Amino acid sequence: MDHKDLTIGIVFLFQTTVGILGNFSLLSCYLIQYYTKQTLKTTDLILTHMFTANSLIIFSKGLLHTMRAFGMERFINDFGCKFLLYIQRLGRSMSIGMTCFLSVFQAITISPGNSFLLGFEVKAPKHNGMYTSLCWILYMAVNMIFPLYMYTKENSKNLTYDSDLKYCSTPGYDDLGSSLYAVVIVLPEILFSVIIVWSSSSMIIILYRHKQRVQHIHSTSVSSRTSTESKATCRIMALVSTFIGFYALSSILQGCVALTYKPGWWLVNITAIISMCFPTLGPFFCEP
Template sequence: MYLKDLIIGIVFLLQSTIGILGNFSLLSCYLINYYIEHKMKTSNLILSHLFTANILILVSSGLLRTEQTFVIKVFINDFVCKFLLYIQRLGRNVSISTTCFLSVFQAITISPRNSFWMNLKAKAPHHIGLFTSLCWILYMALNMIFPVYMYNKENRKNLTHKNYLKYCSTVVHDDFVDRLYITIIVLPEILFSFIIIWSSSSMVIILYMHKQSVQHIHSTSVCSRTSPESRATHRILTLMSTFICFYALSSILQGCIALVYNPGWWLINITAVISMCFPTLGPFVMNHDSIKLSIC
């Protein structure tokens, strides 16, 4: 085993362990709280779907990469490989889309009463559950295209180029799959990134205007702590910058992998590490208040 393979394997293992523990602990808090109170806030419902998607990413990608690196060939075969890749893509797509849902929902929630979003403010909480369920169904169907197409192509013995990741062989280059992947996966991820930037910027502007309107109240208060608007702004900017740094960058790198004929070892593994960063750090960046739940 090369030293670089060992280092990458340890990184994947740490990411998977920390991320699974963080996502699972917060998801458990929400589920236990729902079991006790028999209700769940809309934002918590979105976060529950997000944490579930993150767990799928970390389990599938971490298991696949760790077993490949540490030369464990017990579970990895061609079927398991394709299944793990399918789960990884599904979790990533749902994670990005639910993060977009959460950002837009929060922007609608804090919008002023005389804004354009006033009509959606009352309707949005009733339809979020339907939207997230449709999101899972949609991406389950879309991601089935790739293994089904490649299975038929393998049966025709007409493969253009194969990249062997030790025990897991994946078809790297096929013109139809490359264009389809960029069209229905990469481009929507970039679009979701722009929507998150727009909604986060809108929330920052709304919070700034609200802070300015109540500045006289803060100035007469004896409390010297940071204002709620400033704390919320810091959280929004932290979430947006974390998402853009990791998910948007990984989307661009995955597009490069799809376009490059023979992607190198560094490009493939660095892309995989960056793709797992947001699911790993998301629970610690996204939802500070969940740790304060009385059930925990």
């Protein structure tokens, strides 16, 4: 085995192991809390969906790239490869959607009592289950477009080429496929990212104004409550900031891979490592 393949394989294996342990440990904590107390805070419920989505990304992408790095090129057939790619896209879409929902909900929660968002603060927890269920159903349906498109393209007379994953074949470039991907996947992700940045900025402003109002109040109860709210919000903001940073970088790198006919070994692997950073590190910003 090549030295660089062994090194990348160890990196992917480490990332996958840490990510799975982090996401599953927090999922277990939330599930135990739910079955013992029969209730979960809205933010915790959103986080359970986010960690589930992160686990899908780590399982699918981590498995594919780890096995490839260790030279197991034929460990999975073509159907299995496309299924893992589907799971990877589904997990990415849900992770972005839940991060957006979490950021917006937290911004609404800490908004002033006289804010126009007060009505949403009351209604949001009641519709949380419906929103997350619709997200799963919608993204499961939307991401089915691409496996079906790949199947149709491969059975046509158009030529295909082997991607750098070696055991997965990808249809050749065409305008329809690129336009479809941009409209169905890229544009909603950009929209969600803009909303995340807006809500995060709103939280910063709200916290700053709140701190200015209470800085002369010396009541222990108020100080304790303010401290608790601030810590919880800061954790969410750290999570969102990490998401935005790694997502922006991975999107740029994935764009480079998509625009390159046969991307290089380093580009493909660095892109995969960066895209797995948020699912791996995310749970460590949200300890219950």
